[in-house]
Amino acid sequence: MTDVxxxxxxxxxxxxxxxxxxxxxxxxxxxxxxxxxxxxxFRRDAHLDRLAAACETLAIPVSRSDLEAAMAAxxxxxxxxxxxxxxxxxPGPRGLTLPPQPRPTIxxxxxxxAPAMIFAPLTLHPATIRRNExxxxxxxxxxxxxxxxxxxxxxxxxxxxxxxxxxxxxxPACTALGNFFVLRGDTLSTPPCADGVLDGxxxxxxxxxxxxFGLAVREEGLSPQELESGAILVTNSLRxxxxxRLVRQETRxxxxxxxxxxxxxxxxxxxxxxxxxxxxxxxxxx
Amino acid sequence: MTDVxxxxxxxxxxxxxxxxxxxxxxxxxxxxxxxxxxxxxFRRDAHLDRLAAACETLAIPVSRSDLEAAMAAxxxxxxxxxxxxxxxxxPGPRGLTLPPQPRPTIxxxxxxxAPAMIFAPLTLHPATIRRNExxxxxxxxxxxxxxxxxxxxxxxxxxxxxxxxxxxxxxPACTALGNFFVLRGDTLSTPPCADGVLDGxxxxxxxxxxxxFGLAVREEGLSPQELESGAILVTNSLRxxxxxRLVRQETRxxxxxxxxxxxxxxxxxxxxxxxxxxxxxxxxxx
Numbered sequence: 001m002t003d004v005x006x007x008x009x010x011x012x013x014x015x016x017x018x019x020x021x022x023x024x025x026x027x028x029x030x031x032x033x034x035x036x037x038x039x040x041x042f043r044r045d046a047h048l049d050r051l052a053a054a055c056e057t058l059a060i061p062v063s064r065s066d067l068e069a070a071m072a073a074x075x076x077x078x079x080x081x082x083x084x085x086x087x088x089x090x091p092g093p094r095g096l097t098l099p100p101q102p103r104p105t106i107x108x109x110x111x112x113x114a115p116a117m118i119f120a121p122l123t124l125h126p127a128t129i130r131r132n133e134x135x136x137x138x139x140x141x142x143x144x145x146x147x148x149x150x151x152x153x154x155x156x157x158x159x160x161x162x163x164x165x166x167x168x169x170x171x172p173a174c175t176a177l178g179n180f181f182v183l184r185g186d187t188l189s190t191p192p193c194a195d196g197v198l199d200g201x202x203x204x205x206x207x208x209x210x211x212x213f214g215l216a217v218r219e220e221g222l223s224p225q226e227l228e229s230g231a232i233l234v235t236n237s238l239r240x241x242x243x244x245r246l247v248r249q250e251t252r253x254x255x256x257x258x259x260x261x262x263x264x265x266x267x268x269x270x271x272x273x274x275x276x277x278x279x280x281x282x283x284x285x286x
Numbered sequence: 287m288t289d290v291x292x293x294x295x296x297x298x299x300x301x302x303x304x305x306x307x308x309x310x311x312x313x314x315x316x317x318x319x320x321x322x323x324x325x326x327x328f329r330r331d332a333h334l335d336r337l338a339a340a341c342e343t344l345a346i347p348v349s350r351s352d353l354e355a356a357m358a359a360x361x362x363x364x365x366x367x368x369x370x371x372x373x374x375x376x377p378g379p380r381g382l383t384l385p386p387q388p389r390p391t392i393x394x395x396x397x398x399x400a401p402a403m404i405f406a407p408l409t410l411h412p413a414t415i416r417r418n419e420x421x422x423x424x425x426x427x428x429x430x431x432x433x434x435x436x437x438x439x440x441x442x443x444x445x446x447x448x449x450x451x452x453x454x455x456x457x458p459a460c461t462a463l464g465n466f467f468v469l470r471g472d473t474l475s476t477p478p479c480a481d482g483v484l485d486g487x488x489x490x491x492x493x494x495x496x497x498x499f500g501l502a503v504r505e506e507g508l509s510p511q512e513l514e515s516g517a518i519l520v521t522n523s524l525r526x527x528x529x530x531r532l533v534r535q536e537t538r539x540x541x542x543x544x545x546x547x548x549x550x551x552x553x554x555x556x557x558x559x560x561x562x563x564x565x566x567x568x569x570x571x572x
Contacts, residue, residue, distance in 0.1 A: 004305045016305040019290045019393055024303055025372065026431035027313040059439070082380065086311065094368065094397040096431075096438050096462060107305055111380040132418035132454070135433050144430035145312035145382075147421050152382050153345070168418070168454040176382060 003077055005070050005108035013109070021105055023088025026096065027144040029105075030054040031086040034071070034201070035237050036078040036110070037275035041071060042237070042268075043201050050199065051085060054140045055104075060089050062104050070108035080113040080280055082238050088143070118240050118282035119262060123247040124175060124232070125160035126224070127151035131173040133196030138173070141198060148176040160247035162234070167196040172227045178236035179203040180244065182227050183255055187216040189230075195221055202235040205265065213261045231255050240265055240277065243285070253286050289363055291356050291394035299395070307391055309374025312382065313430040315391075316340040317372040320357070320487070321523050322364040322396070323561035327357060328523070328554075329487050336485065337371060340426045341390075346375050348390050356394035366399040366566055368524050374429070404526050404568035405548060409533040410461060410518070411446035412510070413437035417459040419482030424459070427484060434462040446533040448520070453482040458513045464522035465489040466530065468513050469541055473502040475516075481507055488521040491551065499547045517541050526551055526563065529571070539572050 004013040022028035032051040035042045048071065052064040067085060074083045086107040092099040129147050137144045151163030155176070163176040173191055174180060179200040181188045188210050191197050210217035231252065232244040241262050243254045254262075262284045270276040278284070290299040308314035318337040321328045334357065338350040353371060360369045372393040378385040415437050423430050437449030441462070449462040459477055460466060465486040467474045474496050477483050496503035517538065518530040527548050529540045540548075548570045556562040564570070 006305065011305070013305040015301040015303070017301070017303040017307070017310055019292065019297070019299040019302040019395060021303070021310065022435075024307065024310040024374075024393075025317070025370075025429070026435055027429050028432055028435050031311070058436070084311075084380065088310075094370065094395075096435050098439070107310075109305060109380075128420065129422070130418060130420040130454070132416060132421070132433075134414065134416040134454070135418070136415070136436060137432055142432050143311070143313050144432040146314055146423055146428050146430040147418075149308075149312055149314050149382050150344070150422060153384070168416070168420070 002081065002110045002112060003074055005073055007106055008069070017105065017107070018091045020091045021088055022090065022092045023086065023105060023143055027142060029060065029086060029088030029143045030058060031084055031141050031143065033082055033084045033237055036075045036081045036083055037269060037273035037277070039076050039078060040273040041075050041083065042272055043205065044071065046201050046204060050201070051087065055087050057136060057140060060087055060104050061102060062087055062106060066106055070106050074108045074110045078110050080115070080275070081110050082113060083108060083110050115277065115281035117238065118277050119284050120239065120242055121285065122162050122234055122242045122244040123160040124162055124164040124244050125155035125158040125247050127154060127163040127165050129165070131165035131167040131196040133167045133173065133194065138196035139193050139198060152176045158247060166224065171195050171221050172224060173197050175234050178234045178239065181206060181233045181235065182222060182230040183233065183258060184230035186214065186257060187218065189218055189220050189222060191222055192219040200235055201237050202240060205268065206235060206261065209264065210261060213257055213264055215257050215261065231258065233258060259284055288367065288396045288398060289360055291359055293392055294355070303391065304377045306377045307374055308376065308378045309372065309391060309429055313428060315346065315372060315374030315429045316344060317370055317427050317429065319368055319370045319523055322361045322367045322369055323555060323559035323563070325362050325364060326559040327361050327369065328558055329491065330357065332487050332490060336487070337373065341373050343422060343426060346373055346390050347388060348373055348392060352392055356392050360394045360396045364396050366401070366561070367396050368399060369394060369396050401563065401567035403524065404563050405570050406525065406528060407571065408448050408520055408528045408530040409446040410448055410450040410530050411441035411444040411533050413440060413449040413451050415451070417451035417453040417482040419453040419459065419480065424482035425479050425484060438462045444533060452510065457481050457507050458510060459483050461520050464520045464525065467492060467519045467521065468508060468516040469519065469544060470516035472500060472543060473504065475504055475506050475508060477508055478505040486521055487523050488526060491554065492521060492547065495550065496547060499543055499550055501543050501547065517544065519544060545570055
């Protein structure tokens with residue numbers, strides 16, 4: 001971690017967190033990861049709005065302005081990097097009972113960007129762990145992220161880059177680290193949040209902008225067969241849009257409208273941050 | 287927290303944990319909670335064995351002797367209390383990828399016992415969040431505990447003491463903080479671990495000892511109707527065995543064989559720790 005910010009100031013990362021923080025003990029918190037270029041966070045307000053809303057869902061009392069201050073302090077030190085904001089319910093007594101007067105922990109950290117990761121193709125392995133769409137954790141970036149850790153260990157053992165989660169109804173929901181779209185004909189489809197899906201920021205950008213690139217776009221439940229029948233695109237805030245395939249499928253070229261969409265996303269980033277990711281080495285491949 | 291132990295020594299709880307500990311950031315770890323009386327941990331070896339096995343399942347490299355040292359150091363300072371041992375994969379870089387040479391965090395803490403909690407009756411509320419039996423987290427005490435936090439908030443809002451989880455197949459699995467048994471006739475039944483259930487230490491004691499009290503005992507999948515048709519007993523290492531009912535059910539007296547089982551558990555604790563919980567104020571009620 002390059003910089004670490006806790007509750008209003010930069011601190012040394014070692015020994016920064018109390019041993020009784022509920023984020024550590026019972027995953028009682030949420031986080032957000034955002035792209036920073038030229039000291040500016042891409043889709044900054046969307047990230048802050050979503051994180052503030054997640055805190056509200058969990059009844060963790062933090063102000064959006066405190067989140068904004070953490071993000072701003074970290075961003076202005078970063079030319080090209082990522083910022084993770086983590087909010088926990090803070091220290092608490094033993095057990096699950098909510099502290100009567102919670103003192104949340106706002107932990108921000110930044111890391112350098114690996115531009116080669118942006119747009120890099122991925123292979124996916126269907127996880128044996130299902131995404132539990134009955135839990136709010138399936139729709140929020142909560143600290144209860146262990147299923148993704150374990151599913152990715154399994155994916156790597158199977159020779160894939162990342163896990164693909166089906167939900168408990170057997171419908172593809174998301175990957176360990178991102179959302180996905182599937183392109184069939186000229187239509188991009190992505191599962192609805194009700195299927196156990198985070199409303200990802202890049203997902204949101206595509207839902208709002210795909211039509212400008214000649215693509216129809218919709219949220220709809222998908223079967224595994226429907227997923228396999230099209231070109232898969234995995235999205236998150238650091239990789240942006242990664243062409244993907246199941247590990248047992250053949251590689252296929254990225255369809256032209258998707259390549260145009262990826263270029264359009266770079267232009268949107270440049271318009272907001274003043275830096276085109278391609279100028280740093282991100283490559284829209286074959 | 288009374289005492290806090292990290293990686294081999296007692297420390298101050300504030301500022302004890304690194305900001306990049308994977309336990310905090312992605313719930314990458316496991317824990318155990320045990321009862322201490324007279325400086326001795328009840329079913330100490332069973333707790334250590336289970337925790338060491340869970341670490342092995344997650345491929346977190348810790349030695350059982352380090353866990354034992356933490357437990358022993360904390361126990362000898364406690365006349366009547368609880369010990370929580372938490373093991374995380376330790377600090378790591380951004381993302382899910384496993385650190386090549388993990389330096390796990392062993393965090394132990396103790397808290398005073400509330401003897402009135404032992405055997406105290408509970409009301410249960412069926413949670414809208416399902417227990418995800420497809421995840422190893424359903425069978426281990428992992429840090430990804432947020433579902434239980436949220437389900438208990440819901441339970442308390444419904445006027446109950448604790449959440450009852452059904453699994454994704456609709457079968458009752460466990461409560462937010464414990465296992466359960468249901469007594470029908472003279473048979474105690476508890477769901478198998480495959481249903482998304484931790485192999486609780488008190489659960490194990492009952493499975494091994496119920497027959498001595500004239501009760502048949504078996505692990506078997508249960509329907510919600512079967513759960514409601516008998517007397518419910520919630521078990522965990524601090525409450526021991528709590529008579530329970532769904533919040534909408536009438537109170538009923540604890541059946542005599544169950545009361546004998548509870549007394550037998552107190553005697554087993556006294557044999558191992560030298561202290562009978564009833565001498566501290568635990569009451570086997572009506």
